Amino acid sequence: MTVVTRFAPSPTGFLHIGGARTALFNWLFARHHGGRYLLRVEDTDRARSTPEAVQAILDGLDWLGLSGDEPPWFQHGRLDRHREIALRLLDQGRAYRCFATPEDLTEMRERARAEGRAPRYDGRWRDRDPAEAPAGVSPAIRLRAPQEGQTVIDDLVQGQVTIDNAQLDDMVLLRADGTPTYMLAVVVDDHDMGISHVIRGDDHLTNAARQTQLYLACGFDLPAFAHIPLIHGPDGAKLSKRHGALGVDAYRDMGYLPEALRNYLLRLGWAHGDEEIISTAQAIDWFGLDAVGRSPSRFDFAKLENLNGHYIRTAGDAELVAAARPFLEKLLGRPLQDGEAALWQRAMPGFKERAKTVTALAEASAFLFRPRPIPVDAAGAKLLTPEALEILGRLRPVLADAPEWQAAALEDLARRFAEAASVKLGKVAQPLRAAVTGSNASPPIFDVLAALGAAETLGRIDDRLADRTA
């Protein structure tokens, strides 16, 4: 059997983190089985769907490397097909016209609730003669669902789940205005798209029972179902915006790399022994629905950040310059010149070792490109004591006379200077770091000096020495 999966977001907002994981699992499952992974935009609710949202979701998927194998399907373009199936069901007596008005339904629900019954449609038009229809009410079409027995979902993650048909009411297939409902559209589209495996959030588990009834009524073969647990916030409650229910674009803006996010999302609810850092090739090789857990997991930024640090450290220097450049340019308030970008790339090994996010990488690098005199932060200022400045003052001419401006040579010079002055290297290196970077943390200082060049380095030292006399 050919495996065909799909990710089917409704374009009423951005691609959130749970959706991203669902997409990832679908993508991985299809890749693992050499099948196809498709996209379907569920925009049957025209009022709530916007082109901007469609684009945001497509962009988010693209950034994560989870674009569909074919152009996306759009549900609203298939109205006629959905209608055709509903009408066919009506002809076959598997569906019927329901003339209950929205007011009737509200009243029905309220009364059921008041009497402690489940708030379901009572089937009042199921066997009633349409001739009795009240005037002026256009009917919806409902499925004549089985009222006895059980519907069994054979779920690849949840196992066998049995629901009493009495729990399910006659779902609406076609609204009074003739548009299809989600239930109808999903079943017809999944069938027409040849979807073999429906992998989605477990908030759809009970929908799977309803959809199973519909599949059976339509005479369609059932796909395999896999309902994966939802992602919760750090407090165990539903993911809120504060926590991480953000669009994936927000993760990009926070400086996370797509490969880090994918690795993180993959390990949320799925494991392969003790493996933590998993490449895409390994993920494709190892992924299976049987290893997906059934309990919801909590989103943990700390672990994501750790993974992100790993992927930053192992990323290529040019790739990081490209990813971090927009952040740095925003920080600097100006575009980066090509020469500066090249310099940055050469210095990147020292920076990427220390950054956990791409934004932090840009922030930590900004001192390289700031105009003199560079700003000094609190920690840097603390280092620049009168004593430290005195040492800097004596080091300055030694540096100025350096025969070659290269990291190892400069370090050698500084070490000998410290030895001659009977101070630890730290007493020399830290003031130097503060003067040159404006802070107390940076890549190895002699690498920084080499990257900055003699003139800029000495100039920055002079700026600080000038502060002293001023």
Added chain:
RNA sequence: GACCCCAUCGUCUAGCCCGGUCAGGACGUCACCCUUUCAAGGUGAAAACACGGGUUCGAAUCCCGUUGGGGUCGCCA
């Protein structure tokens, strides 16, 4: 409320199906090492089988219940 699902360190999880190891790994936390800073890295520590009953020589593992958490109950998707 009804129905369905779930339950191992703070978090993500391995182990559960096919009962028998000091219950393993990772993140985070703490300590130490390395070190010109910060990271990274190394070593080590604290940290869990929700509870109660069974079954069994033996239960994290099988069964029942309790508690807790989640999901669903729309002419939304």
